[in-house]
Amino acid sequence: MTNSKYKSLGSTIWSILKNPLAQELTYEEAAEYALECIKLLGAPVIYLNKLEKLNLTSYKAELPCDLLYIEGVEYFDGETNEPIAMREATNIYHLDTNEFTNENSQTHHNRNEFTYKIQNGIIFTSMSDGCVQVGYKAIATDEEGYPLIPDNQKVQLALEYYILSRYLEPLWMMGKITDKAFDYIQQKRYFYVPSAYTSLTMPGIDKMETIMNSINRLIINTTAHQNKFKKLGEKERIRKYR
Numbered sequence: 001m002t003n004s005k006y007k008s009l010g011s012t013i014w015s016i017l018k019n020p021l022a023q024e025l026t027y028e029e030a031a032e033y034a035l036e037c038i039k040l041l042g043a044p045v046i047y048l049n050k051l052e053k054l055n056l057t058s059y060k061a062e063l064p065c066d067l068l069y070i071e072g073v074e075y076f077d078g079e080t081n082e083p084i085a086m087r088e089a090t091n092i093y094h095l096d097t098n099e100f101t102n103e104n105s106q107t108h109h110n111r112n113e114f115t116y117k118i119q120n121g122i123i124f125t126s127m128s129d130g131c132v133q134v135g136y137k138a139i140a141t142d143e144e145g146y147p148l149i150p151d152n153q154k155v156q157l158a159l160e161y162y163i164l165s166r167y168l169e170p171l172w173m174m175g176k177i178t179d180k181a182f183d184y185i186q187q188k189r190y191f192y193v194p195s196a197y198t199s200l201t202m203p204g205i206d207k208m209e210t211i212m213n214s215i216n217r218l219i220i221n222t223t224a225h226q227n228k229f230k231k232l233g234e235k236e237r238i239r240k241y242r
Contacts, residue, residue, distance in 0.1 A: 005151040008142050009034055012149065012156050016163055021181065025167050031146050037162040038139060038147055039068075041193070043200035046150060047137035054132050060124045066138040072228065073123070075114045076131040083133065085228050086125070089115035095124050150200065158196035161189040209233075 013030045016022055022030075038046055047068055053076075054061035074083040094117045116125045116132070125132060140148035149155055164185050172182040203211065210233035217236045224232050 006140055006148040007151045009147050009149050009159075010142075012159055013163075016160055019164065021177065021185075022164060022167060025163075029167065030163050033163040033166045034149070034159050035139070035147050036166070037159050037193070038149070041155075041158070041197050041200065043197055046139075046155075046200060048140045050136055050138050052134050052136070054123065054134060056125060056127060056129050056132060059126070059128050060122050061132065063118070063121050063123055063134065064136070064138070065121075066141075067134070068137045068139055070118065071135045071137060073116055073135070074133050074228065075125070075127060076133065077127075083228075084114055085226055086114040086116050086132070087225065089117045089126070091115070094126070095119070152196070152199060154192060154196040154199045157188070158192040161185055161192055165189045 009031060013027055013034070016030055017025060017027070049071075050064070050066075052064050054063070073086040075086050076083055094115065114126055116123050118124075123132065123134070142148055149159060168177055168182055168185055171177050172179070213235045214232045218238065219236065221232065
């Protein structure tokens, strides 16, 4: 469980640079290894939740440059301004815009099943114009563009030993540092990286209640995606008739 607070990666990196084994490690190299570790941890609480509205031109729009992965997409038709949940397309010819200019496009529209696919930083949709809102995860950064990290001691130590391990590995392979020193760093890395992942993904009591409500159901929720998962974590209430 996290406190949702972030701190600059700089303080962690500076502590690493003071290590006698990392005298030639640069700040930029350390930041690159840190970003690698953050991505490998993959815990959602490391990332920021962002929303971005994109105007469609000829069925497509450019995605934000800081996008890490998409959580959901909704479409605004520009008339009713009512958002409609989109799903990822299964049509193997989805990138062919002719698919949506024939008579089947009207049927597709009436079902309110709007679809999209992602390729090379571009979102391709089944609608030629209008607007889409993308909900996505992004890596938090400071004013200088360096990653921000959760204010969590295990995460800081995981980053510290991961960076040292990645930096020292080629030096160890060339015989420039001893097996004893490298094994010590590796042991610390293998302990703190899983510990950091566990501490970031362990749900609190409130989150566990939401998870339980979404699983403990008698009636299958077939409209969760359509309703953008707003009521997925609500407790199921079934009326009893006598």
